[in-house]
Amino acid sequence: MLSQGSKLTAVLLVIAMLGSGVAGATLGGSPADAKPPTAAATTPSASAQDGSGGEQVETSCGATPPENGSDPDSDVKGWENGIWYDESIDVNQGDGVQQGERERIVSRTMARVEAVRCIEFNQSVPVSVISREEFRNREANRNASEGLRKFDNGKFEALFLVGEDEDSLAVQSENRGTGVLGYYSPQRDEIVVIAESAEDLRIDELTLAHELMHAWQDEQFNLSGDELQGDFRDEVNAISGVVEGDASYTETLYERQCGANWQCLDAPERGAGGQLANIGVYLLKFQPYSDGPAFVRMVRNVGGWDAVNALYEDLPASTEQVIHPLRYRSDPPTNVTLNDTATGNWSRVRAPDRPGYARLGEAAVMMTFVYPYYHSQGQTQIIPANEWFDYNQSGNVSTFDPLNYESNYSTGWDGDRLHVYENRNGSFGYVWKLAWDSPQNAQQFVEGYERVLKYWGARQVGPNTWRIADGKFADAFYVDTDGRNVTIVNAPTVEGLSEVRPEVGPVTVTNATTESGDANATTTEA
Structure with a gap:
């Protein structure tokens, strides 16, 4: 399953896109000032103010590193391939990331994900870096049947998002080419990180942490299996509420350690990545990234990480259950029936x-x-802006749960x-x-x-x-x-x-x- 990359940067991409066509007053600041911060710029207190719960971030799942930094006798949580989660590594991405540097970055990031998410990686995950231009070309060359194209167009037309004279599959492809920061491929067991240019093939540590979570999910639960596939848009978003929600929540916990207890890599400079083809379609697919982390956090607060792991065996049945977590398992969707009565034409x-x-x-x-x-560039508010955006205590759009889908x-x-x-x-x-x-x-x-x-x-x-x-x-x-x-x-x-x-x-x-x-x-x- 494709991931749309670092949650924080994806949210800021949304804000940048809002600012590009909508009056910036609703965003709590000038759109021109909405730039992705480096990982070190976010502290635990800032995360708490952002509405991500403010709970204490533990790394108690990680074994305690010895003072001399020596390797443990066996593989433990918080240590991978000779590197501890709190260890400094010799990396200079100024001239692009070299193979040896990439391996050190990946190993330390794996150790850190283990420490905050209480998991253990059983194998290393290959990571490659490609330019956005190359990724866009890959997306543009996707093939689809004419039947799928017509059917998909009908869905998005019914939602008043894509007109009959447009190609909804092309719109989604263009959105992905603009908004995706990285993805994990279950078919190839590989993570691909997308850099803005071929001359700047650097790794975003938070994006990498997010995608490593997908690699672990695949290792444990088989992301390609029928149980984690959806036949309907509603079902796909509901499943992603767990898959992306877990990865995004882990990314949030990881990010809080940066600048507080860990030295993290500076995030690569990112612009908006280009103009989205359709922000309505983009935000529909963004819903699991906004509601999913809060859903997963609630489950963790009630039952710990074991309860979160159990979600993969008992997935939400609809986006309704992710948007309204108290309806999880208690309000299954009705199986609506509809007979065909259309005339012969x-x-x-x-x-x-x-x-x-x-x-x-x-x-x-x-x-x-x-x-x-x-x-309408903010002129029509069928849903008032102050109900659609989730604001934190500082009056800015939350980066943890930025949008209210109810x-x-x-x-x-x-x-x-x-x-x-x-x-x-x-x-x-x-x-x-x-x-x-x-x-x-x-x-x-x-x-x-x-x-x-x-x-x-x-x-x-x-x-x-x-x-x-x-x-x-x-x-x-x-x-x-x-x-x-x-x-x-x-x-x-x-x-x-x-x-x-x-x-x-x-x-x-x-x-x-x-x-x-x-x-x-x-x-x-x-």
């Missing part, structure tokens, strides 16, 4: 080796309401199912059915959803029926509420709604002017 889009339908989850629903904030419009999610359709003319539609905990939760979602429709230029043209005449989401929408269930039907035209879902029935258009289109129809809400 329409057929289901099915991606190869996929279930044939999507479950998007609470985190994805939340992004539908958050994305207008970024698209709202009145998305809380109460209990399950969903999305079917994507294509007609003979190559046009697309979808049916998205969502189950909620109560009729009140369903009504709150519809209230927020209608605000999103209006933001993208929709006008109500009939009972429960909306039409966006222009723009990348130009389509017709039917929104039906039945108790605690909401069903959204999408088609290119109002007439097409009953073709995709005959239950809609004929719609009498009551506002014909909307159907003719209005290029200035977007309503901006303060």
Whole structure:
């Protein structure tokens, strides 16, 4: 599973991206000042202020190094390949990291991860460093089937993140090329650290610590195994809440030791890495990095590291359970059913080796309401900025749990199912059915959803029926509420709604002017 690199730097990348298109007042400072600090700049007291819990960071899991620094008689936690976790090493990355230096950096970082996470590595992990340009080229050359492309486009269109005229897989590839700082490959048992340029092949110690945790997870729990794979976006994010949450929380504990008890390598200078293709898509995939560490910390505080290790055998079933940790194991998602009733002109889009339908989850629903904030450069706040950002005691965005993926419009999610359709003319539609905990939760979602429709230029043209005449989401929408269930039907035209879902029935258009289109129809809400 790909990791999006150092959590701290990834958060600062998010902040930099906010600042690039959004009024900086919401960020507690000028975007130009949001630069990644070196590892030594963060102290335990600063971490406590940042909302990461303030608990004492122990290295008691690491054996006590002898005063002369001699090697132990056998492998112990906190010592790897002849180097103790508190040992100084002779490294100069000024001219790039050489092979011998790389081995010393990796060994000491492994020892330090052992000390703070109470684990033992049973084998060394190869580490390579590549330039961002090379990584981008690798991402751009990924192949995907046409069925997967159509299906994926339908999912992100339903969330109002990627338009029908865009390629959602290309958007995600471009985001990864910009935002990923390193990754662990279970297939090759290798860590790859990404440097900004071929001339500056240096190792970020925190990124390395994060990815070493993935290597340990793979060693212990098999990251490639079916148990840690997800078929749905919601399931993938939920599993990542543990996998990335554990690695990110360990990285936080590691970072607190830097400058306090350990001498750590200065982090390489990093810019924003380029412009993200779509920050809404990026932030959907960022959710495990924001909520996961807090989820893992709660489990550790209750049951220690043994309880955290047990999570890999009893994973969260949905993003809802990671966003709301008290619902873990107590609120499984409803298995939403949805029959195909589309007419003969329409057929289901099915991606190869996929279930044939999507479950998007609470985190994805939340992004539908958050994305207008970024698209409008902060002018539209369907979710108020002070509810979306988590601020620490200093008034800055927290680096431990920076974003709040719950709202009145998305809380109460209990399950969903999305079917994507294509007609003979190559046009697309979808049916998205969502189950909620109560009729009140369903009504709150519809209230927020209608605000999103209006933001993208929709006008109500009939009972429960909306039409966006222009723009990348130009389509017709039917929104039906039945108790605690909401069903959204999408088609290119109002007439097409009953073709995709005959239950809609004929719609009498009551506002014909909307159907003719209005290029200035977007309503901006303060």
